[in-house]
Structure formats: C-alpha cells, structure tokens
Amino acid sequence: MTALLEHPARTAAADLTLRRGAARVLLDNWTGTSTVPSRTLYPHQWSWDSAFIAIGLRHLSARRAQRELESLFAAQWGDGRVPHIVFNSSVPDGAYFPSPDFWRTSTAGREAGAPRARETSGIVQPPVHALAAWLTHRANPRESRRRGFLPRLYPKLVAWHDYLLTARDLGGGGLTAVVHPWEPGMDNSPCWDASLARVTPADPAGFRRADLDHGHPADRPTDLDYGRYVRLAVDYRDAGYDDRAARHPFALEDPCVNALLAAGERALAEIAAYLGEDATVHAARADRITEALVARLWDDEAGVFLARDLVGDTLVGERSVAGLVPLLVPGLPDAIVDRLVATLDSPAFRTDRTALVPSYDLTGPAFDRTRYWRGPAWFNTAWLIERGLRAHGRHRHANRIRTAILETAGASGFAEYVDPTTGEGRGARAFSWTAALTLDLLSSGEDHR
Numbered sequence: 495m496t497a498l499l500e501h502p503a504r505t506a507a508a509d510l511t512l513r514r515g516a517a518r519v520l521l522d523n524w525t526g527t528s529t530v531p532s533r534t535l536y537p538h539q540w541s542w543d544s545a546f547i548a549i550g551l552r553h554l555s556a557r558r559a560q561r562e563l564e565s566l567f568a569a570q571w572g573d574g575r576v577p578h579i580v581f582n583s584s585v586p587d588g589a590y591f592p593s594p595d596f597w598r599t600s601t602a603g604r605e606a607g608a609p610r611a612r613e614t615s616g617i618v619q620p621p622v623h624a625l626a627a628w629l630t631h632r633a634n635p636r637e638s639r640r641r642g643f644l645p646r647l648y649p650k651l652v653a654w655h656d657y658l659l660t661a662r663d664l665g666g667g668g669l670t671a672v673v674h675p676w677e678p679g680m681d682n683s684p685c686w687d688a689s690l691a692r693v694t695p696a697d698p699a700g701f702r703r704a705d706l707d708h709g710h711p712a713d714r715p716t717d718l719d720y721g722r723y724v725r726l727a728v729d730y731r732d733a734g735y736d737d738r739a740a741r742h743p744f745a746l747e748d749p750c751v752n753a754l755l756a757a758g759e760r761a762l763a764e765i766a767a768y769l770g771e772d773a774t775v776h777a778a779r780a781d782r783i784t785e786a787l788v789a790r791l792w793d794d795e796a797g798v799f800l801a802r803d804l805v806g807d808t809l810v811g812e813r814s815v816a817g818l819v820p821l822l823v824p825g826l827p828d829a830i831v832d833r834l835v836a837t838l839d840s841p842a843f844r845t846d847r848t849a850l851v852p853s854y855d856l857t858g859p860a861f862d863r864t865r866y867w868r869g870p871a872w873f874n875t876a877w878l879i880e881r882g883l884r885a886h887g888r889h890r891h892a893n894r895i896r897t898a899i900l901e902t903a904g905a906s907g908f909a910e911y912v913d914p915t916t917g918e919g920r921g922a923r924a925f926s927w928t929a930a931l932t933l934d935l936l937s938s939g940e941d942h943r
C-alpha cells in the first residue's frame with residue numbers, strides 16, 4: 495500500500511509538469527463544443543463528466559468551461575431532464591454502445607420532450623451542474639456577465655432540479671430516485687446487485703458491447719450485468735421515457751446523487767442571489783433534501799449513508815464511496831461528520847493508507863480491486879470528499895486526499911480509476927475528469943473554494 499503521508503512535499507516544478515499534462519489532456523479531448531471523457535472508450539458528451547470537466551476547464555478558459563455546460567443543456571428535454579449522453583453525430587454508431595439507434599430518443603422520447611434535432615440517451619446522471627456553473631462563473635465573473643452565462647443557464651438548472659424532485663421522487667420522501675445503474679454514475683457498484691438480480695437480462699445475441707474493444711474484460715462490468723442494463727433501458731424506452739408510465743423495477747435513492755442535489759440547491763441559492771432572484775426557495779430545498787437524506791439514508795451502525803431500494807423499501811447493506819459523498823453537504827449534523835471521518839480511516843476505506851478512496855468497502859464480500867465500481871478508486875469521488883472535508887474544517891484529512899489525487903493522477907497518466915491498494919492506473923488513460931480535477935486542485939490550492 496502507498497504510504498502517502500511519507501511522500502515528500504510537492505515541488506513547484508512537479509506541479510508545473512502536472513498542470514501542463516492535465517491541460518494537454520483537456521485540450522486533446524475538446525471537440526469544438528464540449529469535451530469527450532476519453533477519446534477511445536467514451537467518444538460522446540457525458541453529463542456529470544461535463545460538469546467535472548468545466549470545474550477544471552475554468553482555470554484554462556472560463557469561456558470554454560461555460561460552453562461545456564451550455565452545449566450539454568442545449569440537449570435538455572422539455573420535461574427538464576438532462577440526458578446522461580449527448581451523442582456526437584459525426585461519430586460512427588459502432589464506436590459506443592448503446593448508440594443513438596438504441597435509445598431513439600428523438601422519436602421514442604417525443605412525448606417527454608426529447609430534442610428532435612439531437613440524439614441523446616433517455617436516462618440521467620448526478621446533478622453536479624449547478625455547482626459547476628457557480629464555480630465556472632466565479633472563475634471569471636466579467637466574462638460570465640458579458641456572455642450572460644448565468645441568466646441563460648439558471649432557468650435550465652432550476653428545471654433540471656425540478657424534474658429530479660418531482661417526476662423522480664418515486665419514494666415520495668423528498669429525495670430523487672435513480673432508475674438505471676448508469677444513472678448514479680457508478681454502474682456496477684455492489685449496491686445494485688440485489689436490485690439488479692430481479693431484472694431478466696436481455697439476450698446477449700441482441701447487442702454488441704463496444705467497451706470491450708478498448709477496456710479490459712477484467713476491469714469492466716460483466717456480460718450478465720450488461721444484459722440487465724440493456725433490459726432496463728429498453729423497457730424505459732418502450733414506455734416513452736415517461737416516469738408515470740414506466741414500471742421502474744430498479745428504483746433506488748442514492749446518497750451521492752442526493753447529496754449532490756442538496757449541494758446543487760445551495761449553489762442555485764448563490765446563483766439566484768447574484769441574479770437578484772429569490773434565493774430562499776433554494777436554501778429551503780437544500781435544507782429539506784438534507785433532512786430527508788439523514789432521515790431516509792443514514793445508518794449509524796454502518797457509519798455511512800446507504801442506498802434505499804424503493805421496490806422493497808429497505809436500506810441496501812453495502813458500504814460504498816457514495817455513502818461518504820454527503821460530506822459535501824454543508825448542513826450535515828456534526829455527529830454524522832465525525833462518524834463519516836472515522837469510517838474513512840476504518841478498515842473499510844483505509845484512507846490513511848490507500849490511494850484515494852476505494853469505491854467499495856475493502857472488507858466487503860463483493861470487493862474487487864480492479865473491476866470498475868466494485869473497489870477501484872476514482873478521482874471525482876475523491877475530489878468531492880476532499881471538498882466536503884475541507885468545508886467541514888477537516889483539513890488534515892482533506893490534505894491527505896488532495897496529495898493522493900495529485901500524486902496518483904500524474905503517475906497513472908490521468909487514469910480513469912486506480913487500484914486502491916497500489917495506486918496503479920486502470921481503465922482509460924488521458925481521462926478528462928481526472929485531468930480537470932487535478933487542475934482544479936492545483937489552481938485552488940488548499941484554501942476553501
């Protein structure tokens with residue numbers, strides 16, 4: 495295991511090299527209107543990737559960061575949803591699965607208000623966008639004002655959160671639900687195993703995975719899981735992506751998604767105040783989501799927030815990094831913050847010794863140090879936890895994670911994720927959010943951002 499605390503302090507020259515490397519990745523992955531997560535594995539625009547990318551890009555070009563978010567929201571649906579993928583029509587269909595001819599949103603999603611002139615997916619990803627918009631604005635308020643960035647984006651962000659808190663409050667408890675494992679952004683987390691087991695997989699002969707052309711089968715989700723992802727997406731599509739008509743056999747409240755929504759409402763309150771709009775509605779919403787998060791998803795014995803399976807109305811007893819992300823929420827009770835910090839240091843996550851924060855409990859029955867969201871450590875979740883720790887004044891822990899991100903990002907060639915026990919890079923390299931968040935930490939230093 496990497497003993498990160500024993501590493502010498504970074505030098506200015508090392509930081510400059512890292513900054514240049516991160517900038518290079520973002521420049522290479524820019525398409526002219528947005529940034530692909532990876533040139534090989536993910537050749538389109540992804541929703542939460544774009545938000546993390548904007549957070550880093552703002553340090554290179556505030557204008558480009560604004561465009562990153564604007565291009566995503568240009569594909570927003572009439573019902574307020576922001577699709578998890580916006581397809582680039584010049585990329586061949588076979589380059590990524592599922593492709594536009596699978597989702598068929600411009601026809602199947604018509605009633606729900608899918609754009610007619612753009613092809614997108616029909617599901618969503620975590621709402622990091624209001625936070626990204628506010629940080630992007632703050633990077634260069636003059637340029638933001640000149641381009642009318644926030645006045646144009648604010649109503650779209652409000653419609654997006656409205657969709658999540660109305661059409662997607664499937665449990666009726668004031669939280670938003672995910673209806674597909676791709677929605678929380680942690681595709682094959684063990685947290686979904688029991689819920690997914692209820693889903694009959696689609697026939698593997700009916701589709702061809704493109705991810706295995708670039709990713710190693712030992713790192714990626716299994717064929718069985720893919721069959722279930724396809725089944726859920728096909729059924730949602732056949733219900734017209736209508737949340738009232740769809741059956742939603744997979745429906746869970748995820749702590750990371752809801753923490754981001756609470757943090758997003760806080761960011762909307764800042765944006766509203768800046769624009770002279772009513773900020774109190776957003777602050778009140780943030781409070782309500784925070785209360786519901788604690789009431790519905792906190793598990794004191796587990797020491798983390800857990801996902802709630804809405805089909806059986808039970809908490810899922812698997813500890814994952816998603817349950818630590820609520821550290822990001824400003825109004826969290828102190829006792830819960832203390833408990834989460836203790837969990838970070840416990841044998842389950844060992845952030846005193848591991849590289850970054852493992853995506854799943856190191857001592858859990860499904861732990862796998864290489865397979866995607868079943869153990870590997872990701873840079874976006876580490877960045878969110880670093881930010882949360884700092885906001886709660888836990889600077890020693892925040893510094894440790896910051897150091898781990900900076901050390902590991904450069905050494906792994908800006909990997910998509912790393913083996914949490916060694917820090918060795920896995921998945922795609924030159925991965926955009928890894929580069930963007932590295933750049934953000936280098937540019938923002940250890941101060942509160």
Ligand code: 9WN
Nearest residue numbers: 531536540542543676679680681705
């Ligand atoms: C499916 C793009 C996305 C990330 C997700 C990550 C992975 C896609 C895939 O890549 O998901 O959306 O094909 O595996 O799990 O978090 O947004 O980087």
